[in-house]
Amino acid sequence: MEEKVELMQDSSTQNAAPLTTQTGPTPILVAETVCKFYPIRRSLLERLRRQPPRFVRAVDLTSLCLMPGEVVGLMGESGCGKTTLGKILCRLIPPTSGKIQLMGKDITSLRGEELRRLRPRFQMLFQNPYSTLNPKMNVHNTLLETLRVNLRLTPSDEEQRIQEVLAQVGLPHKRYSFPTEMSGGERRRVGLARLLLLRPSLIVADEPVAGLDASIKAKIVDLMMETRTPEVAYLFVSHDLHVIRYVADRVLVMFLGLIVEELPIATFEEELHHPYTSTLLHAARQVSLHNSSQSKVDFSDLPSHNEAVGAGCPYVHRCPWAGHEVPKIRCLEERPPLVPVAANHRIACHRFSPTPESL
Ligand SMILES: Nc1ncnc2c1ncn2[C@@H]1O[C@H](COP(=O)(O)OP(=O)(O)OP(=O)(O)O)[C@@H](O)[C@H]1O
Ligand code: SF4
Numbered sequence: 001m002e003e004k005v006e007l008m009q010d011s012s013t014q015n016a017a018p019l020t021t022q023t024g025p026t027p028i029l030v031a032e033t034v035c036k037f038y039p040i041r042r043s044l045l046e047r048l049r050r051q052p053p054r055f056v057r058a059v060d061l062t063s064l065c066l067m068p069g070e071v072v073g074l075m076g077e078s079g080c081g082k083t084t085l086g087k088i089l090c091r092l093i094p095p096t097s098g099k100i101q102l103m104g105k106d107i108t109s110l111r112g113e114e115l116r117r118l119r120p121r122f123q124m125l126f127q128n129p130y131s132t133l134n135p136k137m138n139v140h141n142t143l144l145e146t147l148r149v150n151l152r153l154t155p156s157d158e159e160q161r162i163q164e165v166l167a168q169v170g171l172p173h174k175r176y177s178f179p180t181e182m183s184g185g186e187r188r189r190v191g192l193a194r195l196l197l198l199r200p201s202l203i204v205a206d207e208p209v210a211g212l213d214a215s216i217k218a219k220i221v222d223l224m225m226e227t228r229t230p231e232v233a234y235l236f237v238s239h240d241l242h243v244i245r246y247v248a249d250r251v252l253v254m255f256l257g258l259i260v261e262e263l264p265i266a267t268f269e270e271e272l273h274h275p276y277t278s279t280l281l282h283a284a285r286q287v288s289l290h291n292s293s294q295s296k297v298d299f300s301d302l303p304s305h306n307e308a309v310g311a312g313c314p315y316v317h318r319c320p321w322a323g324h325e326v327p328k329i330r331c332l333e334e335r336p337p338l339v340p341v342a343a344n345h346r347i348a349c350h351r352f353s354p355t356p357e358s359l
C-alpha cells in the first residue's frame with residue numbers, strides 16, 4: 001500500500017502549488033505540498049480479484065503560509081478536505097507526505113515528548129465542542145485538566161490563567177457548571193477558553209459557529225476576533241461566506257483536496273475568479289436575493305464529485321471553461337498550479353497558466 005501511495009504522489013508532484021512567499025516576520029506556519037490519502041475500503045470480491053487499492057485524496061499537494069496576526073478563511077464544500085487539512089496542520093494526524101513548519105521548526109515527523117511539548121502552540125477548535133467536553137467535569141476542572149496535561153505551572157499561576165480566560169470568554173459565573181447545564185453558545189465559549197488557556201500561536205477553528213443561531217453566532221465570532229493578537233495566526237474554516245468575509249484577511253478556496261484560489265478578502269467582489277469560486281459566490285448571492293434575512297450561506301449541499309481525481313484538474317467534471325476557454329485534454333491530464341493573477345491573488349487554472357510551449 002505504501003508503495004502505491006508513493007507512486008500516486010510522484011505522478012502529480014510536478015503540479016505542486018508553489019508556496020506563498022511573504023517578506024517580513026517569520027511565518028507562524030508553513031505547509032509545503034501536504035497530502036493526506038485515505039485508502040478506500042475494498043469489497044471482498046475486489047480483494048479476491050486482487051484489485052489495486054484506491055485512495056481518497058482528502059488533501060492533495062496543498063501549500064500554505066500563515067503569518068502572525070493573520071486570519072485566513074478556508075472555504076469549500078462538504079468533503080473537500082478542510083477538517084483533514086486542519087488536523088494535519090495541528091499534527092493531530094500525520095500527513096501522507098509533505099512538510100509542516102511551525103515558527104521555522106519542522107514538525108512534520110515530531111513524535112512523543114517533543115510533540116507533546118510543542119502541542120500547546122497549535123490548537124484546534126472543533127465543530128462540535130460538546131463531543132470534546134467531559135460531561136462529568138465542570139468548567140473549572142476541564143480548564144485545570146487542560147493546563148496540567150499541557151503545561152507545568154504553579155497553583156497560583158493556574159488560578160490566574162483560569163480566571164483570565166473565564167473573564168475573556170465572559171463565563172466567570174459558569175465556573176462550576178457542567179456541560180449539560182450550559183447552552184450551545186456557552187459550551188463553544190468553554191471550548192475557546194480551553195484553547196486560549198494555552199496561549200497558542202496557531203488556532204485552527206473548524207466551523208466554530210456552525211449550527212448556532214444568528215445572534216449567538218455573531219457573539220462568538222466577535223469574541224474570537226477580540227481574542228485576536230498580533231502573535232497568533234488563525235485558520236478559520238467555514239461554509240459561511242458572510243462569516244468568512246467578516247473575519248478573514250485572506251481566503252483560501254478548496255476543492256477536492258486542492259487549494260484552487262487564494263485571494264485577499266478585499267478583492268472578493270472583483271470579477272476575476274476560479275470558476276469554482278464564482279459558483280460559490282453566485283450561490284451566496286442567490287441566497288441573499290431569495291432570503292435576505294438568512295445570514296448563512298451554506299455550500300454543504302452542493303453536489304460533490306468524490307470520484308478519484310486523476311492527474312488533471314479536480315474541477316474538470318463541472319467546469320464551464322473546460323473544452324471552451326482551455327482544451328479539455330489539458331484540464332484532464334495536467335494539474336494546474338496556483339499562479340499569480342494580481343497582487344496576492346492566485347488561481348489554479350490553466351486559463352491563467354502558460355502552456356509549456358509558450359514558455
Ligand atoms: N479517517 C478517515 N478515513 C477515510 N476517509 C476519511 C477520513 N477522514 C476523512 N475522510 C474523507 O476525506 C475527505 C475529506 O474529509 P473532511 O472531513 O476533511 O472534509 P470537510 O471539508 O471538513 O467536510 P465538512 O465540510 O463536511 O466538514 C472526505 O471524502 C472524507 O470522507
Ligand atoms: S484547469 Fe480546466 S477544468 Fe480546471 S478550472 Fe481551469 S478550465 Fe476549468
Ligand SMILES: [Mg+2]
Nearest residue numbers: 082083084206
Ligand atoms: Mg469538516
